[in-house]
Amino acid sequence: MSRASVTVLRGFSRQRSRWRPSVVERARARIAAGGNVLDVPEPLLVSFVGGSQGRWTVDRMTTITGPGLPEVERLAVLEGRDGQATSGVWTLRGVTSNERYVERRERVALVERQQGLDRADATCAALIPITKNLAWWELTQDERRQILEARSRHIAIGLEYLPGVSRRLHHGRDLGEEFDFLTWFEYPPDHTTAFEDLLARLRATEEWSYVEREVDIRLAR
Numbered sequence: 001m002s003r004a005s006v007t008v009l010r011g012f013s014r015q016r017s018r019w020r021p022s023v024v025e026r027a028r029a030r031i032a033a034g035g036n037v038l039d040v041p042e043p044l045l046v047s048f049v050g051g052s053q054g055r056w057t058v059d060r061m062t063t064i065t066g067p068g069l070p071e072v073e074r075l076a077v078l079e080g081r082d083g084q085a086t087s088g089v090w091t092l093r094g095v096t097s098n099e100r101y102v103e104r105r106e107r108v109a110l111v112e113r114q115q116g117l118d119r120a121d122a123t124c125a126a127l128i129p130i131t132k133n134l135a136w137w138e139l140t141q142d143e144r145r146q147i148l149e150a151r152s153r154h155i156a157i158g159l160e161y162l163p164g165v166s167r168r169l170h171h172g173r174d175l176g177e178e179f180d181f182l183t184w185f186e187y188p189p190d191h192t193t194a195f196e197d198l199l200a201r202l203r204a205t206e207e208w209s210y211v212e213r214e215v216d217i218r219l220a221r
């Protein structure tokens, strides 16, 4: 190896180890600065701990498809690695990630309309863990996009419910979790009927024929 390339490599590794914060630190810094993890592809680990503690009271838990989850009274939503140490009756983990299917014009529409989490008036929430079947995961990316948007209109339907409903999508599949996705929504009480309407429309789509497990957990604070 030439002297020049050694210098470059040394410089690169020194630089990385000195200044590069972890992805969780970067996501936290962005939120602290008034940013929104919905806008940026910064992975943030989130633990949803069901038990007797937490900010959210469970109103009801409904098993839509496949095995359910044990009933709990409260839910804590913990961001970052701290959540890993917390125990409850169950803990579901997922990580926010870059988008897989959104096209540029859809991204523009989403960013224009969506609101962040933790709005003062959004005192209702839904945690809907979802797992899709093997047939879904055996499709290619372009085949999945065809089903999710070209034929099921998931993004177009969802956009109709913004900005009333705030959302955050967490991926569990690559973490080896029992659910592929942990979908989280917050909305004001007067958006409850609209949220039910959104769910009914999505569950009637071709995309949902690939869902093999779904639990609908409604919360209030």
Ligand code: HEM
Binding pocket: 098, 099, 100, 101, 102, 110, 128, 130, 132, 154, 155, 157, 158, 159, 161, 162, 165, 166, 167, 169, 181, 183, 198, 199, 202
């Ligand atoms: C509030 C309105 C909604 C909007 C604007 C919306 C938007 C989106 C978008 C843009 C994606 C694609 C993300 C990507 O490109 O990777 C997505 C994925 C997803 N959404 Fe929604 N959504 C909404 C409501 C819902 C609801 C109510 C559910 C669950 C009942 C849901 C479940 C999912 C799931 C499971 C995925 C991941 C799909 C996959 O990767 O296979 N969404 N949503």
